[in-house]
Amino acid sequence: xxxxxxxxxxxxxSKRERALFIILFLCLPLLHLLIFSYxxxxxxxxxxxxxxxxxxxxxxxxxxxxxxxxxxTEYISMFKNCLWYLLAAIPQLVFxxxxxxxxxxxxxxxxxxxxxxxLPYLLNGVIVSTIFIIFFQNNGSxxxxxxxxxxxxxxxxxxxDLKLVNPAIASISIxxxxxMNFIMFFGALQTIPTELYEAAVxxxxxxMQEIRYISIPYIRKVLFINxxxxxxxxxxxxxxxxxxxxxxNGTLTPVIQIQQSMYDNRVGFAAALSVLVFVIVLIVITLQxxxxxxx
Amino acid sequence: MIYESTxxxxxxxxxxxxxxxxxxxxxxxxxxxxFKTGEEYxxxxxxxxxxxxxxxxxxxxxxxxxxxxxxFLTTAVILVISLAIQILFTCMVSYVxxxxxxxxxxxxxxxxxxxxxxxxxxTQTLVFRMMHAVKLVNTMWSVIILYAGVGIIGIYIxxxxxxxxxxxxxxxxxxxxxxxxxxxxxxxxxxxxxxxxTLLIIQGIALYNDFYIPNLYLNSNVQTFTxxxxxxxxxxxxxxxIVSAAILIGMIPILIVFITLQKYIYNGIAAGAVxx
Numbered sequence: 001x002x003x004x005x006x007x008x009x010x011x012x013x014s015k016r017e018r019a020l021f022i023i024l025f026l027c028l029p030l031l032h033l034l035i036f037s038y039x040x041x042x043x044x045x046x047x048x049x050x051x052x053x054x055x056x057x058x059x060x061x062x063x064x065x066x067x068x069x070x071x072x073t074e075y076i077s078m079f080k081n082c083l084w085y086l087l088a089a090i091p092q093l094v095f096x097x098x099x100x101x102x103x104x105x106x107x108x109x110x111x112x113x114x115x116x117x118x119l120p121y122l123l124n125g126v127i128v129s130t131i132f133i134i135f136f137q138n139n140g141s142x143x144x145x146x147x148x149x150x151x152x153x154x155x156x157x158x159x160x161d162l163k164l165v166n167p168a169i170a171s172i173s174i175x176x177x178x179x180m181n182f183i184m185f186f187g188a189l190q191t192i193p194t195e196l197y198e199a200a201v202x203x204x205x206x207x208m209q210e211i212r213y214i215s216i217p218y219i220r221k222v223l224f225i226n227x228x229x230x231x232x233x234x235x236x237x238x239x240x241x242x243x244x245x246x247x248x249n250g251t252l253t254p255v256i257q258i259q260q261s262m263y264d265n266r267v268g269f270a271a272a273l274s275v276l277v278f279v280i281v282l283i284v285i286t287l288q289x290x291x292x293x294x295x
Numbered sequence: 296m297i298y299e300s301t302x303x304x305x306x307x308x309x310x311x312x313x314x315x316x317x318x319x320x321x322x323x324x325x326x327x328x329x330f331k332t333g334e335e336y337x338x339x340x341x342x343x344x345x346x347x348x349x350x351x352x353x354x355x356x357x358x359x360x361x362x363x364x365x366x367f368l369t370t371a372v373i374l375v376i377s378l379a380i381q382i383l384f385t386c387m388v389s390y391v392x393x394x395x396x397x398x399x400x401x402x403x404x405x406x407x408x409x410x411x412x413x414x415x416x417x418t419q420t421l422v423f424r425m426m427h428a429v430k431l432v433n434t435m436w437s438v439i440i441l442y443a444g445v446g447i448i449g450i451y452i453x454x455x456x457x458x459x460x461x462x463x464x465x466x467x468x469x470x471x472x473x474x475x476x477x478x479x480x481x482x483x484x485x486x487x488x489x490x491x492x493t494l495l496i497i498q499g500i501a502l503y504n505d506f507y508i509p510n511l512y513l514n515s516n517v518q519t520f521t522x523x524x525x526x527x528x529x530x531x532x533x534x535x536x537i538v539s540a541a542i543l544i545g546m547i548p549i550l551i552v553f554i555t556l557q558k559y560i561y562n563g564i565a566a567g568a569v570x571x
Contacts, residue, residue, distance in 0.1 A: 113314075122504075
């Protein structure tokens with residue numbers, strides 16, 4: 001006969017049963033994680049020091065793959081291209097933030113605006129690319145609008161001009177990705193108790209002061225997550241330059257190059273580039289963790 | 296009710312209308328184009344509306360030539376299987392992480408959290424070779440397996456929900472003699488349904504729209520809708536007005552899902568974000 005004290009919170013379940021349950025529930029997801037995330041990351045690191053073609057023998061070639069990455073100006077310029085996307089992330093986040101602040105309330109038409117503003121988030125890369133080919137092509141809508149406004153001097157061959165093509169396609173990411181940031185900001189703002197705002201109004205705060213002293217501090221963590229996601233996203237840009245330009249015209253990015261090297265059977269080189277991308281992302285996250293200590 | 300000045304209300308509408316214009320302006324010419332004839336497309340400006348809004352020729356053509364229906368079905372099969380596995384796994388992992396303390400828990404948690412920052416691309420060089428070795432490339436199984444993994448956003452959404460399901464429910468069941476398995480499947484799992492819906496929608500949108508993985512793993516025999524659209528669009532012979540029609544067709548399911556389930560998208564992503 002068991003005494004009550006021996007039954008405990010988990011009833012008559014034994015330690016062994018409990019352990020089995022935990023293992024059973026975790027084993028498959030963890031195995032998936034291991035095989036498809038961690039093994040490849042470690043494997044990449046090893047393969048990046050070889051000349052592996054994806055089949056056959058591997059020969060250790062030291063840091064030659066990395067040397068190639070840093071000596072070829074074409075490879076260096078693809079990292080520079082990422083900077084355009086990073087730059088585009090600034091207006092993207094600012095726009096998303098103010099949109100979230102301004103829509104956080106009750107007013108007529110709220111749901112209509114919410115519906116329209118989330119639209120770009122729902123569209124895939126091929127759709128977005130087509131939309132913006134129509135927008136940027138020589139007889140496209142941007143030039144047509146500029147001509148309509150009698151600003152003929154501002155029309156350009158946006159996608160052919162080597163100086164303009166990267167900023168032009170990087171700016172697409174503002175349109176495409178602000179929606180995600182917007183929803184996250186909006187969600188975070190909704191957790192702020194309305195009493196705080198009421199108190200602010202009684203104290204005579206202006207809207208800007210409310211944003212500065214209530215909204216921003218309260219959703220600081222979400223702000224940081226979005227900044228980090230934007231930075232790590234800009235190093236991993238792939239779809240838009242790949243689909244619209246196939247990486248040509250100086251729009252190559254590290255991920256497009258990884259894919260091309262894989263197709264060319266230069267797996268060792270692709271691995272080196274992957275390691276580099278991973279290390280950059282890791283540095284960004286570490287910096288974030290150092291800057292924002294857990295509250 | 297928070298007091299808002301008239302000036303603020305005006306500014307809000309102006310800002311929202313401008314933002315809506317920003318969103319809609321690039322989209323409108325695409326809609327116009329889908330209804331134009333080839334001749335009309337080459338002779339009119341992209342900003343000119345089509346002369347006949349009932350010209351559905353392009354849509355019919357796109358459906359016949361682009362293998363779009365087959366691609367839709369493939370996408371549907373991939374999504375149903377992989378989302379079912381993914382959501383089930385996410386519930387199981389989250390439940391264990393939320394309700395039990397055990398050795399190595401921190402390691403498991405960190406392992407899942409870090410994946411948010413592992414670029415998918417950085418793993419595909421070798422994962423592609425693995426899939427190739429087990430002959431899954433060019434089959435939908437490669438994509439299904441990759442999509443079935445548990446993501447950290449999903450875990451956050453589930454943990455957020457479990458915070459609101461008191462542990463006393465589990466404990467009562469255990470003391471009554473229910474096994475761990477029974478307690479989860481019969482009692483807690485049904486209570487996790489709202490979070491499952493949220494995850495289903497967020498991941499459904501993400502996977503339906505994913506391009507990188509299916510483009511890497513699938514060829515023309517088996518392709519998802521995104522890849523079919525890309526192949527269609529990549530072959531230069533396809534006239535642009537047909538591509539536009541194909542795209543509008545592709546937007547239909549996502550818009551239907553969205554209009555009916557908008558609330559879940561907003562709440563779901565918000566729940567995930569707050570938990571981070």
